[in-house]
Amino acid sequence: MLKILKYSFYEMIRSxxxxxxTGFYLLATIALLLLSNDLSKVLIxxxxxxxxxxxxxxxxxxxxxxxxSKEFIQLLMAQALSRWSIFSGMYAGMxxxxxxxxxxxxxxxxxxxxxxxxxxxxxxxxxxxxxxxLSIIFSLIAFLIAxxxxxxxxxxxxxxxxxxxxxxxYDGIFLLLLLGLKDYPLDKLxxxxxxxxxxxxxxxxxxxxxxxxAMMGYTGAVLSKFLGKETGIIVVSTSLLFWILLPxxxxxxxxxxxxx
Amino acid sequence: MKVILFxxxxxxSQSVHASTLDVCSTCTYMDIESAYSKxxxxxxxxxKHGEYxxxxxxxxxxxxxxxxxxxxxISASGDEIITVTSNDVTIEGLTFSGVTTNYxxxxxxxxxxxxxxxxxxxxxxxxxxxxxxxxxxxxxxxxNNLIDGDASSDAASGNxxxxxxxxxxxxxxxxxxxxxxxxxxxxxxxxDVDKNHSHLNNRYGLHYMFSNDDTYTENVIERNGVGVAVxxxxxxxxxxxxxxxxxxxxxxxxxxxxxxxAEIIDNHFIENTVGIFVExxxxxNYLRNEFRRNGWAIKFSGGCDANxxxxxxxxxxxxxxxxxxxxxxxxxxDNYWSEYTGYDLDKDGVGDIPHYPVKxxxxxxQQVPESVVLMRSLFVDIINYAEKVSPVFTPKxxxxxxxxxxxx
Numbered sequence: 001m002l003k004i005l006k007y008s009f010y011e012m013i014r015s016x017x018x019x020x021x022t023g024f025y026l027l028a029t030i031a032l033l034l035l036s037n038d039l040s041k042v043l044i045x046x047x048x049x050x051x052x053x054x055x056x057x058x059x060x061x062x063x064x065x066x067x068x069s070k071e072f073i074q075l076l077m078a079q080a081l082s083r084w085s086i087f088s089g090m091y092a093g094m095x096x097x098x099x100x101x102x103x104x105x106x107x108x109x110x111x112x113x114x115x116x117x118x119x120x121x122x123x124x125x126x127x128x129x130x131x132x133x134l135s136i137i138f139s140l141i142a143f144l145i146a147x148x149x150x151x152x153x154x155x156x157x158x159x160x161x162x163x164x165x166x167x168x169x170y171d172g173i174f175l176l177l178l179l180g181l182k183d184y185p186l187d188k189l190x191x192x193x194x195x196x197x198x199x200x201x202x203x204x205x206x207x208x209x210x211x212x213x214a215m216m217g218y219t220g221a222v223l224s225k226f227l228g229k230e231t232g233i234i235v236v237s238t239s240l241l242f243w244i245l246l247p248x249x250x251x252x253x254x255x256x257x258x259x260x
Numbered sequence: 261m262k263v264i265l266f267x268x269x270x271x272x273s274q275s276v277h278a279s280t281l282d283v284c285s286t287c288t289y290m291d292i293e294s295a296y297s298k299x300x301x302x303x304x305x306x307x308k309h310g311e312y313x314x315x316x317x318x319x320x321x322x323x324x325x326x327x328x329x330x331x332x333x334i335s336a337s338g339d340e341i342i343t344v345t346s347n348d349v350t351i352e353g354l355t356f357s358g359v360t361t362n363y364x365x366x367x368x369x370x371x372x373x374x375x376x377x378x379x380x381x382x383x384x385x386x387x388x389x390x391x392x393x394x395x396x397x398x399x400x401x402x403x404n405n406l407i408d409g410d411a412s413s414d415a416a417s418g419n420x421x422x423x424x425x426x427x428x429x430x431x432x433x434x435x436x437x438x439x440x441x442x443x444x445x446x447x448x449x450x451x452d453v454d455k456n457h458s459h460l461n462n463r464y465g466l467h468y469m470f471s472n473d474d475t476y477t478e479n480v481i482e483r484n485g486v487g488v489a490v491x492x493x494x495x496x497x498x499x500x501x502x503x504x505x506x507x508x509x510x511x512x513x514x515x516x517x518x519x520x521x522a523e524i525i526d527n528h529f530i531e532n533t534v535g536i537f538v539e540x541x542x543x544x545n546y547l548r549n550e551f552r553r554n555g556w557a558i559k560f561s562g563g564c565d566a567n568x569x570x571x572x573x574x575x576x577x578x579x580x581x582x583x584x585x586x587x588x589x590x591x592x593x594d595n596y597w598s599e600y601t602g603y604d605l606d607k608d609g610v611g612d613i614p615h616y617p618v619k620x621x622x623x624x625x626q627q628v629p630e631s632v633v634l635m636r637s638l639f640v641d642i643i644n645y646a647e648k649v650s651p652v653f654t655p656k657x658x659x660x661x662x663x664x665x666x667x668x
Contacts, residue, residue, distance in 0.1 A: 022640045025592065030350070044636075047636075048636060052638055136638055149561050167638055167639075168638050168639045168642065169639075170639070171634055171637045171639035171640070174634065175624065175631055175634060175639070175640075178630050178631050179624070179627065179631075182627065182628045182630075186628070186630040187630075190630045190633055196635060200634075200637070201635075203637060204633055207635065207636065217633050219629055219630045219633060220632065221509060223633070
């Protein structure tokens, strides 16, 4: 598995697209840092960019990467290797490369700018962690989709739709639910809807840390109470873990049976 | 006329004969009480360096009480230190401390009771329950004082400068921190509050109740529970003030409740949760103010009529404007909105299409406060854009027909 991981990782970091991806983050972060002297404002802008981009790139990259390495996977299948180690090795190599581009692209400019000694350090760490978590989750979903559908066009369009659903449609349904049920107490619904979508969860975690909670009035108070408590932390990490473990288990079970 | 002349002359003759009484451990007068008993009208009591335990000192003669540096009056058992009941008293250069919380009496370091033409200058008042308490006082000034309290909760703390039933006061250049309200004015008319710095107070930086015809200018009000609250008052002029960093769950830069005929001109509202919160206030002119990076710039609650919002800068607020009910007869003109995305083909500096400052999201947020969790979500940006292109839900009458293209 480690050997496959190494191969796939080297292949990824030699790829032009990973360079472009890293370069984009580098450029965006440096430009924002140069334009604005206020670290927390830059963090807000980077949050907006990261929350849209990491899931999208994660899911597109994952799908394309799987389709492109299909022949390599078929070749590996002919060797005395377990299917589990092939799939997980390929996946791990790719996701490490993606997380590395986030770490370098966003992390390096901030570190040089002196984030390590600024009071915004926890927000920065949260932003990086959430970026990596979203990459892990969405590229995993991408692998699943690509394994399930052999047709490239179908797989890619489903990937895009899944991103669209989590990034936009989900929030629309969320808003409609809130509007429709506004006569009832909504705290529990709000929190559970937030926890169920990794993008929303990341966004709200960062916003709460950015002291936007003051703007959120009563809901903000309920949320910060919930997220501040130990149960809240457990629920948040369980939700993120669930989003990793469930696709991983599906990946495993599909991988065992899949006829390549 | 003759009577006035007589009074003026007699006052001048008094001051000519005025003498100075020194108080210190090696002076003629060892304590304040003995010096005060010898004081004549117009005399100056000079209190030299040292700590003096004293309380319930009633000044009923027109004298000048002056402190050299390090003159420190400490309340003996936590009761009031000075009560002034005479006209024309000056208290200058002293340090006060030790007045403790008392729920029956509103103990203050300096209390002015029913007197005129007083002057409280250059004092330091530390950790007192109320610092300066003006009660039915008129034509007096409170200038250059540093007032630092130790407020913990709203109920157990007093106000920095508390004025009740006063007229023609001047409160200038004071710094007030760690009290309940920095400056509190109730039934105070025709007064000026200028150049004060009120910060870190528990409740309000500056608070008007039932007060008319007052002006406050060039004050800096920051990091209080609520910046300035103006309630049930008429004809208040607010100019050149800075309201900044009043940030929290119920924090406002400026809170207006039942205010009529006010002028809000050239003020700066910077990073408050709500810049101005308005409730039931009519005929107010908001001119040339700057709203920068607030959560909400202006939040109109019910019943606001005939307000004019002109020549303001709305810069990078999360939400520029919220109106709860139908706003009738309010004009929004010639403002600069950083959110404005229109164009100016004829290059006259005015946008060619009107700006609708109420976003769909702020409308939804008004209906369902819980929807705030969707702030900064991509979906919200999309519906805001759709609504901006063709307004359906947001009030069509709230619009700026002549939005400026450049910051004013």
